[in-house]
Amino acid sequence: MPTGSRVRGSGFRVRTGLAVGLMLALALSAATEPAGAQPPRVIALAPHLAELAFAAGAGDALVGTVAWSDYPAEAAELPLIGDAFRLDLERVLGLDPDLALAWEGGTPAAAAERLEELGIEVAWIRIGRLEEIGSALVEIGRRLGRPDRGQQAAKDYRSALAERPEPAEADLPTFYQVSERPLYTLGGRHILTEVLRRCGARNIFADLDVEASAVDYEAVLARQPAVIVAGTEPGGDDPLQRWRRDRDHLPDDLSLIAVEPDTLIRPTPRIIDGIDLLCRLLP
Incomplete structure (x- = not known):
């Protein structure tokens, strides 16, 4: 009997040790759980x-x-x-x-x-x-x-x-207008430059090493854009009204396009929709 008692006691100690070990492991796991x-x-x-x-x-x-x-x-x-x-x-x-x-x-x-x-x-x-x-x-x-x-x-x-790779050539000269007064555009650092290339277009101010910049009306004309794209808000004024007013002094084949800007210039997954829209609208 004494020998059996010692065996049972040893088993109890083993089981108890395992239980304590498991509790410690769980506690450590909880303490080190990822912040996520x-x-x-x-x-x-x-x-x-x-x-x-x-x-x-x-x-x-x-x-x-x-x-x-x-x-x-x-x-x-x-x-x-x-x-x-x-x-x-x-x-x-x-x-x-x-x-x-x-x-x-x-x-x-x-x-x-x-x-x-x-x-x-x-x-x-x-x-x-x-x-x-x-x-x-x-x-x-x-x-x-x-x-x-x-x-x-x-x-x-x-x-x-x-599914929307850049074409071999992107040479359609395009001016993107952020605002009319003051006249603002987006430079080479902005993601819009790459969006335009996906549609075969070229940002005429891509050489500006900035996200955005004010530009002169005459500077835009000097770069001879074939397309002017302007961001517009629902219910807002026509952002292209100055260009339309001066239409007689502009090239006959100049295309004027107004678009909702968020999907074009916000760097989020919705920019895919902006690329698709712009590619449909460009000549």
Whole structure:
């Protein structure tokens, strides 16, 4: 009997040790669980960043965004914290975010530094080319706790982009008008330059090493565009009225096209729709 008692006691100690080990393992697993299991509270510092968060399946992590964040509809319902260049820090603090999505090349460095001083992590998102929209979807999905959905969104986008390759030649001289007064256009750094190339067109101000710039009316004419594309808002004034008024002094074959700008110039998956529309409208 004593020997059997010792055997049973040993088994009990083994089972107890295994149970304790399992509990410790579970505790360590919980302590080291990826932050993605509980999405951070996030603010988007540009309209396209809010749209990308929703496209990556992580819109529910957003607690605030900036003016003109109007797509999808859920983005327009989020609290506003300012615009792409000026933030209301009191509103930001009231939302208690722990992560801010910043626009590399657009968000002022001083604004990002102030957020970091307040203990808010800043994630810079760079999109300079169409292919980088896919990378942004992956990164945002990862940072906001939806890695699988971000990767799937990127895969879908890249597949759609691959179906729309650049033609061998892109030589249709095209002027893109952001605004009439002052007369603003987009330069070589802006993704629109690549969008135009997908449709066989050439940005006549692609040599400007900037995202956007004011230009002179005479400078536009000197570059002899065959097409003028102007962004327009529903219910707004005709953005091409000056060109139409001066039609007698312009080439007879100059094409004037007005388009809704968001799908053309916002670096999000919807830019595929913008490419398709522009390619249909260009002569």
